[in-house]
Amino acid sequence: MSLVGKKFxxxxxxxxxxxxxxxxxxxxxxxxxxxxxxLLFWYPxxxxxxxPTELHAFQAALPEFEKRNTIVIGASCDTNEVHFAWLxxxxxxxxxxxxxxxxxxxxxxxxxxxxxxxxxxxxxxxEETDSxxxxxxxxxxxxxxxxxxxxxxxxxxVNDMPLGRNVxxxxxxxxxxxxxxxxxxxxxxxxxxxxxAMSADRISTAEYLSAN
Numbered sequence: 001m002s003l004v005g006k007k008f009x010x011x012x013x014x015x016x017x018x019x020x021x022x023x024x025x026x027x028x029x030x031x032x033x034x035x036x037x038x039l040l041f042w043y044p045x046x047x048x049x050x051x052p053t054e055l056h057a058f059q060a061a062l063p064e065f066e067k068r069n070t071i072v073i074g075a076s077c078d079t080n081e082v083h084f085a086w087l088x089x090x091x092x093x094x095x096x097x098x099x100x101x102x103x104x105x106x107x108x109x110x111x112x113x114x115x116x117x118x119x120x121x122x123x124x125x126x127e128e129t130d131s132x133x134x135x136x137x138x139x140x141x142x143x144x145x146x147x148x149x150x151x152x153x154x155x156x157x158v159n160d161m162p163l164g165r166n167v168x169x170x171x172x173x174x175x176x177x178x179x180x181x182x183x184x185x186x187x188x189x190x191x192x193x194x195x196x197a198m199s200a201d202r203i204s205t206a207e208y209l210s211a212n
């Protein structure tokens with residue numbers, strides 16, 4: 001079920017800073033209390049393959065997100081201790097040394113479960129052991145959420161495990177949403193900052209299509 005247009009769940013999750021400080025982060029409160037947009041991106045596992053390329057890509061774009069009044073936060077279901085070990089592993093050894101934004105450690109999977117982004121193929125109750133058996137990795141897909149200053153989700157996307165994200169697309173999404181907030185216009189396909197937008201009416205659409 002899509003969460004676009006809804007408030008982000010208000011739940012505090014363990015997290016770690018680049019310096020190894022243990023934190024509690026509530027994404028909704030981060031947006032509302034700081035009057036900032038938030039980009040929250042989930043990745044499956046620390047010490048894997050596509051994941052470090054994404055964390056470094058978001059780090060490289062961090063100044064651009066900051067220019068856009070947007071906080072970047074990473075997340076997985078690994079522990080703070082594993083996150084910190086990865087943060088202290090050099091880039092040339094597959095690590096994420098140099099990443100400065102906080103990383104959630106949703107080890108109890110409370111938030112990931114609410115968002116519905118866990119890789120669970122099936123569940124089966126076992127009477128013999130009085131437990132639920134899960135088929136699937138039970139780690140998160142590559143889910144991304146953009147949250148506005150009121151805590152509303154205005155974009156969500158979910159990639160399968162092998163598919164890395166295009167960070168520039170999220171910058172474009174933030175630009176487009178900010179344009180809508182500030183100008184009251186709508187943004188057509190492939191819109192980028194500085195390009196023509198439209199009014200939300202038939203005449204404006206016809207004029208835009210005629211010119212493009």
